[in-house]
Amino acid sequence: MSNTVIEFNNVGKQYILGTIGTGTLSQDLNRWWANIRGKEDPYLKIGETNDRTQKGDSRFVWALRNINFKVEQGDVVGIVGKNGAGKSTLLKILSRVTSPTTGDIKIKGRIASLLEVGTGFHPEMTGRENIFMNGSIMGMTKAEIRSKFDEIVDFAGVAKYVDTPVKRYSSGMMVRLGFAIAAHLEPEILVVDEVLAVGDAEFQKKAIGKMQDVSRGQGRTVLFVSHNMAAVKSLCKTGIVLQNGMTVFSGNIDDTLKFYLNETPETNEGKIIDAIKHKKTTIEFKRILINNTEKRNSTITSDQKVLSLHIEGHTQEEIKTDVMLVLKSKDGTPLATLAEGHYKGLIQTIPAGDFVIQKDIYLPEFLSNGQLYCDLKMHHPMVEWQLQAPNCCILDCEGHQEGYGSAINQHQFGFMGLNCKNS
């Protein structure tokens, strides 16, 4: 028998666009009049899907619509989606900050939410007073907090500052303290919204480890919202993809992330071949595949060893060529390049007619988490360019991660991790 702890039934949330001005009084009266006559709320019928890029006709918009899912006890659910997909609204409703317009949510057990750290911290009060204050806001009794007090201070690493007003704390210390309190609450359900982004790497790891303990060791349920795919992947078992306020996918975490990453062609759509900016007129390119796909977005999974490059085409005359693939960071800094012509002096000769170039590039063992932008080039050094396709595709690297580790971030630690011999 399954043990459902959270159940969403047809949950929807409607918002009014624009400002709330004097017009609301007449709307209120309208609503009230409809209610008196026993009719449906006139404003609930209108509404359209929440696509913020399209200008809509209606002043009312569904931030969430028809959300239906169940969460079992001990599940760690990752909720992913683009900005504005409704993730935070969902968590707000779940933590009872605002109520749904339609539907209902049933919850078993105590729920603690960490929508923003330092919630309810009073700047004038000391760390100690705030631990008690914050703990009781989250529904703990004084005795419970007292028994956990040392653990909280220890976890947050603020022992020195515990009798200093929190207005003197650094933002990192606030986050640590806030998270420490929530993590030691022992709620049956913990709701976490993109809060860990603020702490340093060490603390992030500690926090993720703590959340793993909470779910694995103590069988509690965690709902986790993040844009950090590596964190979601390492922490969650199941996932939900939200898009324009609707659940478009739910399932185990690997499938969820695969679905989500393929669904977010944020900048590049179409095929790699469409990104060619310059080519020699006597050459025709038929297919270009990077990472086994013609699409301009793909994922390098955590355990992937090889990045494949496949070019099919036709040349009217013999060419000498060196195929180059430059991997860059998002801001355009080159990180690594395949250029055998340079360092090996290896120039390939392709006779006239159809050709196929297939290269399997060895990826570094400890690739970091982040996006790699690719420039694809073919040239005969000092003679001619045969192909130039800058930014032809984006590779989402999950980053290498094994055991209890978590992948390093590209923006923090660079492109790859180093190996060493321990003795």
Add this chain to the structure above:
Amino acid sequence: MAKEWDIIITNRNKLLSIDLQEVWHYRDLLAMYVKRDIITFYKQTILGPLWFIIQPLFTTIMFMFVFGGIAGISTDGIPQAVFYLAGLVCWNYFQDCLSKCSDTFNANQAIFGKVYFPRLVVPLSIVISNLIKMAIQFILFLVVYIYYFASGVYFHINATILLVPILIIMLGCLGLGFGMIISSMTTKYRDLRFLITFGVQLWMYATPVIYPLSVMKETYPKYIWVLVANPLTAILETFKYAFTGVGEFNWFYLSYSIVFTIIILLFGIIIFNRVQRNFMDVI
């Protein structure tokens, strides 16, 4: 397996679904809030809680000069200090409760927007923490009262003094009730916030704080209904009567005030409860 849900979140709830049990569960939070209000009041001050006393003391002295001295308004034979202080202690408590409660949603939107707890805890904590402030001011009143008593002024103390705790509770409940109603309405229509600042000022003059009811009856018998309709009139008059035996004590007026208080309080809780579920979307 029978499912027992602990929490059900829906759009609809009954008119009177006030979960007092939940408020009781959060009593530690209530205590923390009271503590916070008091601690933060005198953080980084030198005089600390003394400020609770300084304010009514100096206001009383000002009243003695302006209303007692210059305007020459009668105090029904009671020493001016005792008369004004009695009125001020009561009025201050009501006013603090009212103005602070009426700002509940506005002042706490940061917390309310992030975490759930019974919102009723906040206005309740305001009433309680102000009660402590009130108690300190009440002691000041007693000191002044005993000083005059010892120096030979005769006060006709009577059994009505037993009503004083009830009067104080009524003041708190009235402030709470009105405050919650105003707070709930200001989330959407902010006009009331401007009204409250000067409305409270006007209200004080429509309450026998600086003059006794008897003076009003002599001077403006036509408008006496304004004072009678004001639920605070009976409370303040009874309070003064209890300690000095001067003033008007009337069971009918007092009963009216009690009924009025109960209705306002219930109405306040209901409207507050309705608004708190969605106020984040409109504030």
